[in-house]
Amino acid sequence: AQKITQTQPGMFVQEKEAVTLDCTYDTSDQSYGLFWYKQPSSGEMIFLIYQGSYDEQNATEGRYSLNFQKARKSANLVISASQLGDSAMYFCAMREITGNQFYFGTGTSLTVIP
Amino acid sequence: KAGVTQTPRYLIKTRGQQVTLSCSPISGHRSVSWYQQTPGQGLQFLFEYFSETQRNKGNFPGRFSGRQFSNSRSEMNVSTLELGDSALYLCASSLPGQVGTEAFFGQGTRLTVV
Numbered sequence: 001a002q003k004i005t006q007t008q009p010g011m012f013v014q015e016k017e018a019v020t021l022d023c024t025y026d027t028s029d030q031s032y033g034l035f036w037y038k039q040p041s042s043g044e045m046i047f048l049i050y051q052g053s054y055d056e057q058n059a060t061e062g063r064y065s066l067n068f069q070k071a072r073k074s075a076n077l078v079i080s081a082s083q084l085g086d087s088a089m090y091f092c093a094m095r096e097i098t099g100n101q102f103y104f105g106t107g108t109s110l111t112v113i114p
Numbered sequence: 115k116a117g118v119t120q121t122p123r124y125l126i127k128t129r130g131q132q133v134t135l136s137c138s139p140i141s142g143h144r145s146v147s148w149y150q151q152t153p154g155q156g157l158q159f160l161f162e163y164f165s166e167t168q169r170n171k172g173n174f175p176g177r178f179s180g181r182q183f184s185n186s187r188s189e190m191n192v193s194t195l196e197l198g199d200s201a202l203y204l205c206a207s208s209l210p211g212q213v214g215t216e217a218f219f220g221q222g223t224r225l226t227v228v
Contacts, residue, residue, distance in 0.1 A: 033213035043202055045219035052214050091157065095213045099170055101147060102206070102217060104157035 002026065004092050006105035013082045014113050020067070021077040021108045023092030029053075031097040034075040036066065039089040039107070048090075051075055082112045116141065118207050120220035127227050132193040135223045139186050139207030145169075146188040147217065148180060151202040160203075163188050164210055195227045 005024045013019035025034065036048040051059045051066045059066045067076040079086060092105040119138040127133050139146050148160040159172040163182035180190040186207075192199055202224050206217035 031213055033215075035216070037219075043204070043222040043224070045204060045206075047216050047218070050214055050216060095215075097213055100145065100162050100164075100208075100210075101159040101170055101172070102149075102157075103159075104149075106156045 002105075003103035004094055004105035006092055006108050008108045009106070010109045010111070012111050012113055013079075013086075015084060016081055018078060018080045019082055019110065021079070021090050021092075021110065023075045023077065023105060025073050025075060025092070025094050027073075027094065027096055029096040029098055033095045034066070034068070035093040035095070035102070036064070036075075036077045037091045037093060037104075038086075039091060041088070045091070049077065079110075084112050084114060086110060087112045118205055118218050118220035120203075120205050120223050122223060123221065125223060125225045127195050127225065129195055129197060129227055131195050132191060133195060133225060134189050134191050135203055135205075135225070137188045137190075137205030137207075137220060139188070139205075140218055143207035143209055143218070144186050145208045145210050146182055146186065147206045147208075148188070148190050149204045149206065150174075151204060151222070152198075152200070157204070160190065192225075197227050200225060200227045 032053045034051045037045040049061045049064045065078045089107045093102045145164045147162040162170040166182045177193045182188045202222045204222045205220045208217040
């Protein structure tokens, strides 16, 4: 089974609007971390936000927030007030306690429309 | 503080040749991981090195190998290149240990096999 599932290959959002990128995960570990990375066309993966499995509150980092629903195993990224510079690929990733590797989803291509 | 540096940025090789990619992690980071990114397979974990020892390995053939030096710099080698090895190879450095440890990625080496 896929560890990370991102079901939206592409998304469009109007500038200044909010957008939600979906992510579901699969793990039997009790301790794990969920991450979102942004990848612009240059290729570098840029860290956006982290949520730990034991964190009771949803993580927020500036315009980014993570809607964590543990029972549903979902970790959706919400970007508020979208900007043109937000156009990029977005990857959801998970790291489990049993290893140090990241498992990545297939990504969502976000396009912000002026 | 300097980020993760990968060299070269771009590489074109012929089938059957071998290639060596280099990654210099962030100062103080002793864990270096390598990922292969292709349009078809997405981001896949290759291996992780910590203190010059391979700690974890993904599901790749033995043609893919790596090493880490005492200064934490890492190299990965691909021998007998195949067309399917064309990909963006990303290196990530991190502090060791917990699930919440963020990984910092380089800009990648884009390898084209012709």
